[in-house]
């Protein structure tokens with residue numbers, strides 16, 4: 001099947017590459033010419049484990065191409081995916097649909113023969129209908145079906161998630177489109193991945209409802225962590241204790257510095273706005289977003305408090321900057337709030353991240369210093385903070401760290417070290433929702 005993927009970012013590049021790996025003929029289009037140029041040279045513009053190999057193999061097999069020319073790619077395609085960004089609109093938190101609408105206009109003008117246009121971007125309920133109107137306005141004769149097929153992959157495990165999804169949601173009531181989508185995903189249904197066909201509006205809602213629910217789960221355990229700290233208790237054991245209940249499940253119950261990333265913050269906000277305007281406000285989600293924002297802001301204070309009165313010119317070593325491990329994505333990372341609040345209090349920040357430092361330089365203030373390794377980051381610092389739980393930080397030589405730090409204080413915002421390992425070596429330890437040994 002011939003596929004055009006419009007938008008070659010985290011979702012478009014992974015989805016397009018995986019479709020080509022199933023044997024489909026895919027052209028990934030992006031209007032960012034430098035991105036396409038890099039891909040043409042075999043360079044992968046994002047960090048995603050396993051992606052470089054998969055791209056190389058499918059390009060070599062002639063099934064995967066990269067282009068800036070949307071018209072040509074769409075003209076030849078039976079299925080066209082829209083995988084462009086839907087960031088928060090400045091000011092009101094609504095999803096900014098300008099990229100989606102612009103792509104729809106271009107697709108309408110280029111489509112040739114029956115074409116299924118699929119939104120993979122996360123878009124508010126009703127966007128499929130808007131796209132249909134745009135297409136009708138732009139190309140009244142075009143034979144196009146608009147389908148919603150939200151993407152649930154996680155950065156850092158994107159290929160595995162795409163190839164072994166829990167479910168594939170397809171929102172359409174058009175029988176021809178249903179047939180095309182079934183054929184497209186046939187290789188996955190052979191793996192027993194359930195295809196869930198729904199109405200288009202429902203499919204659009206499922207994506208937001210999933211992200212809002214997960215954000216709520218994280219926020220729940222974060223608040224439980226705060227309670228554990230006040231009344232005595234270990235949030236990791238609470239999480240295990242409730243997670244073993246199959247009605248609850250163990251995932252997304254890791255207390256930490258608050259959720260960030262390219263999806264949860266913007267999607268919860270967009271869903272909230274949709275619900276408010278529809279007159280059915282989601283009060284739970286409104287609270288989740290407020291609690292999460294104040295949590296991110298509180299993490300800088302936690303670090304300062306761990307140092308007591310920080311000495312003049314104190315330096316904090318920050319390990320991990322990306323919003324989670326195995327990605328270079330810095331969008332809405334809690335590290336941004338933490339670093340800013342430390343700088344606001346006159347503390348110097350030295351940071352290290354295994355892959356995210358290039359992206360971090362684009363979003364963090366210029367005063368941040370970057371180190372070449374975790375140990376170089378710790379050298380002479382008054383406190384070490386673990387912000388992202390990269391595997392590379394899980395087995396640091398604690399004795400060596402102790403000799404490198406000016407003051408042996410560790411704030412482990414991801415609870416990756418047993419407190420006893422640190423306390424037993426004479427560190428001052430602060431975790432999240434765990435007894436600190438004092």
Ligand SMILES: NC(=O)c1ccc[n+]([C@@H]2O[C@H](COP(=O)([O-])OP(=O)(O)OC[C@H]3O[C@@H](n4cnc5c(N)ncnc54)[C@H](O)[C@@H]3O)[C@@H](O)[C@H]2O)c1
Pocket residue numbers: 006007008009010011012029030031032035070083084085086099102103120121122123151152153154155262263
């Ligand atoms: N990142 C994730 O983990 C994830 C997971 C599930 C869903 N999503 C959703 O998928 C969508 C894309 O997210 P992303 O993280 O891949 O975004 P991204 O910013 O990494 O990529 C979007 C790409 O689209 C390109 N683009 C924009 N307009 C275009 C046009 N008219 N023609 C061609 N290219 C165009 C941009 O240049 C950019 O490269 C969003 O709606 C997001 O919410 C993301």
